[in-house]
Amino acid sequence: MKILIATDAWRPQVNGVVRSLEQTAAAASRQGVEIGFLAPDRFWSVPMPSYPEIRLAMPPLGAIERHIEAEKPDYVHIATEGPIGLLTRRACLKKGRPFTTSYHTRFPEYLAARVPVPLDWSYRWIRRFHNAGAGTMVSTPALERELAGRGFKRLMRWSRGVDAELYQPRPVRIFDLPGPIFLYVGRVAVEKNIEAFLDLDLPGSKVVVGGGPALEMLRSRYPAVHFAGVLEGENLAKAYASADVFVFPSLTDTFGIVLLEAMASGLPVAAFPVTGPIDVISTGKTGILDNDLAVAARACLDLKPGDARAEALKYSWDACARQFVDNVVDACSRAKAGISQPEPAPRRNTSFPFSWRRKVDA
Numbered sequence: 001m002k003i004l005i006a007t008d009a010w011r012p013q014v015n016g017v018v019r020s021l022e023q024t025a026a027a028a029s030r031q032g033v034e035i036g037f038l039a040p041d042r043f044w045s046v047p048m049p050s051y052p053e054i055r056l057a058m059p060p061l062g063a064i065e066r067h068i069e070a071e072k073p074d075y076v077h078i079a080t081e082g083p084i085g086l087l088t089r090r091a092c093l094k095k096g097r098p099f100t101t102s103y104h105t106r107f108p109e110y111l112a113a114r115v116p117v118p119l120d121w122s123y124r125w126i127r128r129f130h131n132a133g134a135g136t137m138v139s140t141p142a143l144e145r146e147l148a149g150r151g152f153k154r155l156m157r158w159s160r161g162v163d164a165e166l167y168q169p170r171p172v173r174i175f176d177l178p179g180p181i182f183l184y185v186g187r188v189a190v191e192k193n194i195e196a197f198l199d200l201d202l203p204g205s206k207v208v209v210g211g212g213p214a215l216e217m218l219r220s221r222y223p224a225v226h227f228a229g230v231l232e233g234e235n236l237a238k239a240y241a242s243a244d245v246f247v248f249p250s251l252t253d254t255f256g257i258v259l260l261e262a263m264a265s266g267l268p269v270a271a272f273p274v275t276g277p278i279d280v281i282s283t284g285k286t287g288i289l290d291n292d293l294a295v296a297a298r299a300c301l302d303l304k305p306g307d308a309r310a311e312a313l314k315y316s317w318d319a320c321a322r323q324f325v326d327n328v329v330d331a332c333s334r335a336k337a338g339i340s341q342p343e344p345a346p347r348r349n350t351s352f353p354f355s356w357r358r359k360v361d362a
Contacts, residue, residue, distance in 0.1 A: 138155055
């Protein structure tokens with residue numbers, strides 16, 4: 001079996017989307033399923049303004065069609081809503097080929113953080129993008145309920161995994177800083193709400209691991225914070241093991257693979273009670289969810305590292321890959337056979353007229 005994944009998120013980006021796709025492909029290969037990628041590295045691309053780590057490819061539709069024909073995949077999955085995702089969607093619709101999608105990123109919220117675009121406008125477009133497919137994969141029950149309430153159809157669950165051999169408690173301390181160490185790992189960008197962490201009055205030291213467009217600004221604004229830059233592999237695992245508490249200030253993530261990596265490393269997690277953390281963290285055991293992030297971070301110091309790791313061990317990339325492949329095969333088979341997939345009853349979104357909603361979903 002061969003699955004072709006179209007994605008605008010790819011190396012050199014270091015983020016949860018890229019990590020999810022790479023790890024899923026590696027695990028699927030061990031299960032006898034080949035996963036190929038239709039990514040920006042196949043086309044001429046340019047750095048995204050203000051965020052050069054992200055490469056934007058704008059290939060013609062014909063180039064996308066030729067790549068799909070050359071790959072001869074059994075199934076096509078679209079992971080992102082960028083130019084490659086859009087053109088792959090168009091190519092599949094043109095040929096009458098069923099495809100699946102996944103909802104990794106809160107694009108409407110990320111866009112609104114940079115440009116004054118109403119969320120309703122963005123969600124209408126995003127909903128139309130995904131509803132054209134045979135099924136849309138989401139990572140958590142909370143996200144599934146939210147998107148169903150916004151009119152998204154044919155939602156399927158696709159969880160995430162963690163490499164528990166790489167990320168585990170270790171007797172190392174790579175940060176020569178006063179303890180306790182409060183750690184953040186992830187992109188350093190405005191939508192990650194990192195300042196909510198950096199502004200906290202906490203004992204010990206704060207460490208930020210990651211890169212992004214807001215890095216230099218935050219470095220100059222918070223000289224007492226240790227910014228370690230981008231770390232991967234063993235170096236990242238040692239960074240987790242060198243901390244005492246993981247702080248996750250994001251309000252917009254759909255899951256947060258870093259949550260599992262931190263927990264597997266024995267770190268309790270302090271986070272807001274929002275989509276992502278509420279489905280991953282058992283508050284009072286593997287972390288603390290509180291609207292007061294400082295209260296959550298301090299309370300995590302009293303939790304047992306072993307409880308966090310035990311919970312993380314329930315997640316694996318092999319299980320993630322099996323779930324992904326099963327979703328693709330089931331959704332596309334249903335679409336080819338003309339069988340409707342059972343859907344949760346959506347909650348009516350009254351933020352715009354029903355007649356307009358019906359029109360954009362058609």
